[in-house]
Amino acid sequence: NAGVTQTPKFRILKIGQSMTLQCTQDMNHNYMYWYRQDPGMGLKLIYYSVGAGITDKGEVPNGYNVSRSTTEDFPLRLELAAPSQTSVYFCASSYYRSLGQGHQPQHFGDGTRLSIL
Amino acid sequence: TQLLEQSPQFLSIQEGENLTVYCNSSSVFSSLQWYRQEPGEGPVLLVTVVTGGEVKKLKRLTFQFGDARKDSSLHITAAQTGDTGLYLCAGARDYGQNFVFGPGTRLSVLP
Numbered sequence: 615n616a617g618v619t620q621t622p623k624f625r626i627l628k629i630g631q632s633m634t635l636q637c638t639q640d641m642n643h644n645y646m647y648w649y650r651q652d653p654g655m656g657l658k659l660i661y662y663s664v665g666a667g668i669t670d671k672g673e674v675p676n677g678y679n680v681s682r683s684t685t686e687d688f689p690l691r692l693e694l695a696a697p698s699q700t701s702v703y704f705c706a707s708s709y710y711r712s713l714g715q716g717h718q719p720q721h722f723g724d725g726t727r728l729s730i731l
Numbered sequence: 732t733q734l735l736e737q738s739p740q741f742l743s744i745q746e747g748e749n750l751t752v753y754c755n756s757s758s759v760f761s762s763l764q765w766y767r768q769e770p771g772e773g774p775v776l777l778v779t780v781v782t783g784g785e786v787k788k789l790k791r792l793t794f795q796f797g798d799a800r801k802d803s804s805l806h807i808t809a810a811q812t813g814d815t816g817l818y819l820c821a822g823a824r825d826y827g828q829n830f831v832f833g834p835g836t837r838l839s840v841l842p
Binding site for chain 2: 618647649654655656657658659662672673704706719720722723724725
């Protein structure tokens with residue numbers, strides 16, 4: 615069982631370039647998330663999705679876009695890369711949070727380390 | 732400013748010692764989670780606490796949720812080198828809201 619898979623693992627971009635970070639999960643989770651992790655700052659939520667066709671902004675969405683055309687895939691797009699977007703990006707997924715079930719654990723991928731120079 | 736504060740930021744101890752790390756906020760949370768993250772990997776959930784005063788144990792790890800649901804602690808007994816990692820707490824203020832993560836405590840257990 616692969617869980618959450620992120621590609622690529624490492625990438626160096628030049629300022630102004632664009633790229634897509636890929637995320638796929640095989641657990642049939644309906645919730646998916648994108649976070650960035652900067653040193654000493656914990657994880658900040660960029661975007662999330664509660665199901666195919668539905669996305670919403672998190673805490674730090676500026677400079678990013680997402681789409682959710684299938685349950686399995688949740689790619690993150692950087693259109694005009696800036697040095698401030700140098701970070702480690704994590705994708706996560708979880709089951710539907712229905713009343714009475716409480717908060718479900720998030721399953722994380724191993725991250726994409728992105729440097730913008 | 733961080734919604735969740737964690738202390739200490741860094742901790743280095745010898746194998747066999749006990750330790751406690753803290754997660755604090757001025758906000759009330761409906762639930763709080765603890766994750767451990769090892770270098771080059773994503774965070775892995777350790778526990779979820781939802782009731783004020785709740786205590787959960789996971790082998791040598793003891794988690795406590797404060798009575799007012801504003802803070803939590805993680806106590807490790809007889810630390811092992813395998814406990815080395817970044818410990819993150821994450822809280823959700825209301826049911827259905829997303830979790831907010833603290834900055835983490837980086838623990839190093841030396842042999």
